Amino acid sequence: MKFKQLGIFSKASVIWLCLVIFMVVFGQWIPLPQPTNFDIDAMGVGLFDSLKHPLGTDSNGYDLLSNVILGARPSMLISLISVGIGGLIGSTLGIISAYKRGKLDYVVNTLFNIVLSVPALVLGLALVAVLATNPDPNIEVPTSRRVVVIILSLTIVIIPVLGRIARGATLSWSNREFVVAARSMGMKDSQIIMKHIVPNVLPAIYAVAFLAIGVVIVVEGSLSLLGVGIVDGVSWGSMIARVRGDLEYAPHSMIVPVVVLALTVIACNQLGDVLRSQLDSREGRL
């Protein structure tokens, strides 16, 4: 599918995601004020009120634009890494168990269901509480360790989501006659999975992975809001968390990160949908 053929919403989504990717890659070289620079002269500057702070500042005087741009990297990296690793593990498990069937499939599917039954936020809270807290409250837990624990818990959440998609798609594709034909030609199972199952299952996984990125960004933000995310760092989630008490007198400091987050999630959903409809039309031709 070419860019020109996309609808206006999809085009906007592509453009927005390109902008986000630009922020992720080049954000740190853009000359911006320090994102956590306590600017006592400019607290709660409104939207577009000042040239120095185009998107305004929050009640701490933190520049919102630099927070948005520099926060893109942790937010996007956390979700991309956890969807990437979780998707890889989940699809591998899903594809192999669905192809082999039998006991392995039963065990894997049960595990998926168990993990799915735990709400993502509860799992995140529990893991952070166990793995990223210090018995001595006076010693700060390093942010890097928190990030790792957050990625870990989001990965665990993603594994069954994408795993079940991979499993379902594999179940339907492995019943196709070309898979039986490949076996009857003497192809080994590993070759069949790599040549005939994976290429056909991948589009379904991509489509859902795009949707999952959006969900994970929100969950990461929610964890921050609950105080277990990267609270003191720079991320979209932590921006929201930091200003949650200021909604009354500096509403824009909440609106800016929420809009950025929402646009990114909507763009991911939109592209996920485009991918999925592409997949459906090719199915329709069969």
Added chain:
Amino acid sequence: MAGSGKVHMRNTGNTVLSVEDLVVEFALSKKIAVQAVSGISFDLIQGETLSIVGESGCGKSTLGKAILSLLPVTSGSVMFAGSDMTKIDKEAVRNLRPQMQMIFQDPISSLDPRYTVRQLVSEPLEIWSRGSAEEQSVKVDELLNSVGIDPAIAGDRKAYEFSGGQCQRISIARSLALEPKLLICDEPVSALDVSIQAQILNLLQDMKERYGLTMVFISHDLSVVKAVSTRILVMYLGKVCEIATPDSLYDSPKHHYTYALVSSVPIPDPSKKVSRVILEGEPPSPVDPPSGCRFRTRCPAATELCATEEPQLRDMGGGNYVACHHPRD
């Protein structure tokens, strides 16, 4: 008709495939199992075409897949190329696969939509590393030409761009790439238009002569198998009813089920009056098949004996074997 027995087996020196007492069960739950194929025996001599006919759900396709060890066999034996396919290990079965190939019912679904025609046809050659890349490419062109697909035009297109008949030609080319001895055709024409059916049947006949194939031809359509078969095996609920040469089967079917099937074949001549035998009822559930002869619940000639004793195949002369207590004259 529940025929068991092996009187129809011939012990000649050039048997390609010999199936004895083949049983294939599928577990429905821990306690209940369905016998899709229950005790089928037949043999196949070099160059023959055995057609297996029967209504939907009688176990024809299961039988075809079980012969190729694509399904687990519950009991019985499948002798091919000197080894019992049901006893040897997976790798040994895999090594026999190039000698036995299968053509499937749905031509479009039997080709992976992600690959080009050339890639699909060369796939078996790649699996078994037959020849260099150039040799494989020459072979693929030759195969495609022989099934009436122009490799220059079609070779680099994907399979879903073709019609059902063309796809079936491509899968025939693919199945012949390894020059198998035995070709199992599982309803190869039932998904195609009638006009295309004849083309594909002719193509299969040509290929059979050209490559010296021995074929198993599975179909639910008696008018299709008439032209291609050396022998016809009629199945009902996983059992053999009758085995006969096409002429004797069409002219004087001995089994009441065969008779009903033959009388159902449409005759494309409106001036001819046909007397049809309409079978009553539905085929019984294979989960709980009738005692004795499995056809007795729908058979016009059924007696007490049919309920208590399973008929064995017996020689009716003229190459006709029937499993019935009260065969037709």
